[in-house]
Amino acid sequence: MTSTPATPPPTIGSGHEGNLGDQFRAYFRNLRSGEMGALPALAGFVILVILFSVLSSSFFSPLNFANLLTQAATLMMLAMALVFVILLGEIDLSAGVTSGVTASIVVVLIHNAGVNWIVALVIALVVGAAIGTFIGFFVAKVGIPSFVVTLGLFLGFQGLQLIIIGSGGAYRVETPELVAIMNSNLPIWLGWALFVLAMVIATAIAFFDRNRRTRAGVPNRPLSLLALRLGAIAAAGALFIALMSLDRAASRGSLNGVPIAHDAIEGVPIVVPIAVGILWIGTFILDRTRYGRHLYAVGGNPEAARRAGIKIGAVRIIAFITCSSLAMVSGVFDASRIGVVTAASGGQIVLSGVAAAVVGGVSLFGGRGRLIHAAIGALVIAVIANGLGLLGLPAGANFLVTGGVLILAATIDAVSRKRAGGSLLRT
């Protein structure tokens, strides 16, 4: 550009300028404009935890927290899987049965064919990816709505699973490594070591970013904000690991003042680092790679993405592959926790997965939401089931409350957006 404006235009900010106070003010302004993200779900989770702690004496204990996590892990993984397609404004109704079919393949391969468990997992993952490719092809290339394609698979795969398992059949999960995912814990030292490693990596990435911004000549947010953010994550993580390092079996009681002899249950459940790792890698891809950016763009306005030269068909197919592959992980989690795989495994979970994503703040219209939202939403739904179970309420109450929370979450989202829209018109 060679034009010379008469007066120099004002510099245009980027939101990275200013001190800690400015940053907080900007954050609250953003909240008021309706961008609340996972905040309502997080608040709901905290309220539910407080409520159940008051109502039930056994809720607030390391043993129950570990239980809660393993109960939530399957749903969390499925909800995160669904985020990739929900961000496109698509849906995968077959994610649940895909998790069931792939879990069935794992156990049948191990049982009937004597396949090594790692090989069985890899084969199941490939099958999951193939299912995703199939869905993606029909959605992106043939042009059938994903609702229809995956509804077809939802029906068809229940039959496929019946064929794989055999009617009325059930396979026990006996491979120690698979059982361990949900039922064993990391040695205490390893939990701490992984935590320190994660914090080091997070800090390194943060400074890499700051450096790169400095080299580009744009301002960075104040260092104090970064310190605060990393500090908060470190504190929460350390508290969690310290809690998980307590002997959870000790709460089983004592006889005449002498603790009953028992094997200690302590350490972070093995599923936690797996789930956190997948959450982290997925978030990295969505936030920091070209593919992630294109996924949000296609979800926001597919025509704009196409005109910008993005291969929207490929973006869609890859999203469905990711979803089905992560659904396989969810299926393995479920098999590990329940200990058996039946012809009905995974049949019911998919709508809970969608609910978890929505409760967490992911928009079904596409383009808006993050993996962590789905994870928090899954925690909310799991804590409802867990808490009501401890209170001895009938299972019906669980469904009623979960449904109510879903509608409440959607209402908060809609109202905050409408209010924000109103204030936009005023300015």
Next chain:
Amino acid sequence: MDVPVIELTDVRKSFGPVDVLKGVNLQAFAGKVTALVGDNGAGKSTLVKGLAGVQPFDAGEIKFNNEVVSLTTPREAAAHGIEVVYQDLALCENLDIVQNMFLGREEVTAGTLNEGIMEREASETLQSLSVRTVSSVRQKVSSLSGGQRQTVAIARSVLKNAKVVILDEPTAALGVAQTEQVLSLVRRLADSGVAVILISHNLVDVFKVADFVSVLYLGHMVASLDVKDTNNDDVVGYITGSKTYEGKNA
């Protein structure tokens, strides 16, 4: 007159049995605004989509700086420096200004998006266009007004050294003040050396910023004129088909 940056000769396009472009010629020159006018359904947007590679022409010759080129994909068009601001804008409302400006051509270093460089180039481009209505390049497009969105779309088009910028009715949905801003932006764009093709139904706007005006009537280019040699009534006549053109092409 010097060599046109872009020159279309006998371009044709049909949708099934419907012939929309029936042999159209068009030229655009560096540093000049060429207005493209015509009634609804004359084929203006179809012409633009062909130039953008989104909806390739069926036949005809496209010359870019006097060399014959093919424009069959958005990428080919972008490689020649042809950028389009569409009638319906085509921005992603869920993304911010920087993300929209760099959509499909993100800066990547070490395998990850280099937000710093994109942020700097975006604000430099907005400043070079003397944009005053945007306070932060990290605002979501959903929070912008119509004029601001138009500004972002235009800034996106000039981000990567555009040679030809095509604007499809950039002021159609804007109020008086914002129309004024966008028109002066269009003029600055041309003054910086870009060949601008401006589609508009508003002849007042056309006479305000354009250097040449080409009139499309039912798929035929019925007139190509220098704005200095014509007037509002003549152009209206060509647009409605009540007047026929006898002179040679401008």
